[in-house]
Amino acid sequence: MQNATLKFEQLLDENAIYFPTIDNAALEAKNSGKWSKKEILGHLVDSAIHNLVRFTEINYLEKPYHHRPYSQNDLVNLNQYQTMDSNELIPLWLSLNKQIVRVFKGVDEKALDYQIIMNDQSVIDLKFLMTDYVEHLEYHINQIKA
Structure with missing residues (x-):
């Protein structure tokens, strides 16, 4: 988990600096039927919210833990990320993920x-879910940077 946590922190550190430099028009540009970069960032907020709950609940709920999916497209639309001010969206993304880093660092090896x-x-196990979260984050960050 240490490698995944280090990679996670590096992604946050690099992009906390980079994301605010992206021109708003570039963030909001939409390609037919696909999410804008701003909506991708919003999806990462939704992912952080849901995974933070998963990463913590698994420690106290009955085992085995049952993964609950969420409607990604509905959440992106309902949360109106496309029209959200980037100066609010980026810190929200960063804050949620910093909390997840804290959870990663404090996770019990048995968990x-x-x-x-x-x-x-x-x-799957919690370790897979946590490492997959970092890979998912990196995948979407690369989409935003493209």
Whole structure:
């Protein structure tokens, strides 16, 4: 987990500086049917909210933990990220993810093996979910930077 946490912190540090430099027109530009860069950032906020709950709940709810999906497109639209001021959106993204870093750093080694039942009934563990979160974050950050 240490490598994933270090990568996570590096992504946050680099992009906390980079994101505010992106021109607002570039952030809001939409390609047919796809999310704008601002909406991708909003999706990362939604992902942070839901995963923060998952990363903490698994420690005190009955095991195995059952993964609850969320409607990504509906949340991006309902939260109106496209019209949200970037000066509010970027700090929100950063703050939520800094809290997740704190959770990563404090996770009990035994908890990393806690089982999670996915919707398709496959089973993963907390360690996989946490490392996958960092990969998901990096994937979308690269979309924003493209």
